[in-house]
Amino acid sequence: MTKLLILGASSSVGRHLWTRLGPDQAIGTYRSHELAGGRRFDSVTQSIAQVIRPGESSHAVILLADPQPDSCVKDPQVSHRLNVVAMTRLVEDLWGLGITPIFASTEFVFDGVKGDYVETDEARPILLYGRQKKEVEDFLLASGKPHAILRFAKVYGTEPGDGTLFSAWIAQALGGATAMRCAADQVFSPVHVGDVGEAILRVAERDLGGIYHLSGNQRFNRLELLEMTLAALVRRGYPRIAVEPCSIDDFNLPERRPKDVSMRAEKLIAATGMTMMNPEDAIDVLLRKALA
Numbered sequence: 001m002t003k004l005l006i007l008g009a010s011s012s013v014g015r016h017l018w019t020r021l022g023p024d025q026a027i028g029t030y031r032s033h034e035l036a037g038g039r040r041f042d043s044v045t046q047s048i049a050q051v052i053r054p055g056e057s058s059h060a061v062i063l064l065a066d067p068q069p070d071s072c073v074k075d076p077q078v079s080h081r082l083n084v085v086a087m088t089r090l091v092e093d094l095w096g097l098g099i100t101p102i103f104a105s106t107e108f109v110f111d112g113v114k115g116d117y118v119e120t121d122e123a124r125p126i127l128l129y130g131r132q133k134k135e136v137e138d139f140l141l142a143s144g145k146p147h148a149i150l151r152f153a154k155v156y157g158t159e160p161g162d163g164t165l166f167s168a169w170i171a172q173a174l175g176g177a178t179a180m181r182c183a184a185d186q187v188f189s190p191v192h193v194g195d196v197g198e199a200i201l202r203v204a205e206r207d208l209g210g211i212y213h214l215s216g217n218q219r220f221n222r223l224e225l226l227e228m229t230l231a232a233l234v235r236r237g238y239p240r241i242a243v244e245p246c247s248i249d250d251f252n253l254p255e256r257r258p259k260d261v262s263m264r265a266e267k268l269i270a271a272t273g274m275t276m277m278n279p280e281d282a283i284d285v286l287l288r289k290a291l292a
């Protein structure tokens with residue numbers, strides 16, 4: 001067994017996988033956030049061949065990116081250089097080393113009109129970030145070379161203070177918030193970071209190829225998830241917090257957000273036998289830790 005190459009092991013998703021596998025089972029790279037036991041790699045200025053030797057790894061998961069829509073659109077040239085130019089060169093270099101890339105793409109390749117997307121639905125991104133990810137997807141799909149594309153839904157964790165969906169709301173609520181504002185028209189199918197890591201491992205172990213949606217089992221609007229979180233706090237004796245519903249368009253964002261990017265993960269589940277955590281259980285786990 002070779003080690004899994006985690007490109008961007010210092011990312012929020014990568015750290016989870018790196019913590020699980022460690023340097024005995026994985027090679028992890030970081031750029032600015034040093035990782036004990038990891039290797040420094042800047043995809044814009046370096047070739048991966050400077051960091052890894054042939055035969056060290058058979059599969060690489062590519063997590064490194066600028067994954068923030070607002071940051072991508074703030075400097076389109078800089079984000080294009082990282083998310084497209086360096087990415088396609090990195091993929092070519094991996095093939096040159098006999099390594100199969102597993103590319104982390106996004107729910108934002110969709111325009112958000114239809115929702116409940118399956119892998120055969122047409123990707124029509126309206127965000128620059130989504131267009132950059134789709135450019136790499138198209139490059140992989142046209143290559144005729146081994147690859148897998150995992151389109152991640154919104155990823156959440158269950159560690160208090162991790163800054164993801166539920167933990168951020170719980171921190172606000174426990175921090176004394178008395179009112180919250182939340183979009184009722186943004187729909188997605190969030191996925192637990194542990195399930196993301198497990199899916200990456202199963203895709204690599206089974207040497208799966210093609211596109212897979214990596215999402216939770218259910219679609220929710222953001223407001224429903226917030227209400228679910230606050231209701232769990234009320235059940236534990238905390239005061240009810242008033243929520244003001246609004247539209248995602250009410251936030252002053254540089255690009256209009258796609259409204260319904262929910263995806264279906266049946267193809268991945270059939271291929272891997274995965275079972276996905278549901279948000280209700282995740283909130284429970286988080287609250288047990290946060291209130292311990």
Ligand SMILES: NC(=O)c1ccc[n+]([C@@H]2O[C@H](COP(=O)([O-])OP(=O)(O)OC[C@H]3O[C@@H](n4cnc5c(N)ncnc54)[C@H](OP(=O)(O)O)[C@@H]3O)[C@@H](O)[C@H]2O)c1
Pocket residue numbers: 007008009010011012013014030031032033034041042043044062063064065066067082104105106107151152153154155156
């Ligand atoms: N999180 C989500 O909800 C979500 C949803 C859909 C898709 N995704 C995709 O999943 C992947 C991971 O997302 P994330 O949120 O975990 O990312 P993140 O925490 O923002 O981390 C970004 C990663 O990219 C690395 N990086 C940035 N510029 C680099 C460069 N020039 N050379 C090498 N590495 C560089 C960073 O390294 P340093 O920090 O060490 O500089 C870090 O490891 C991304 O591809 C993202 O598009 C994430």
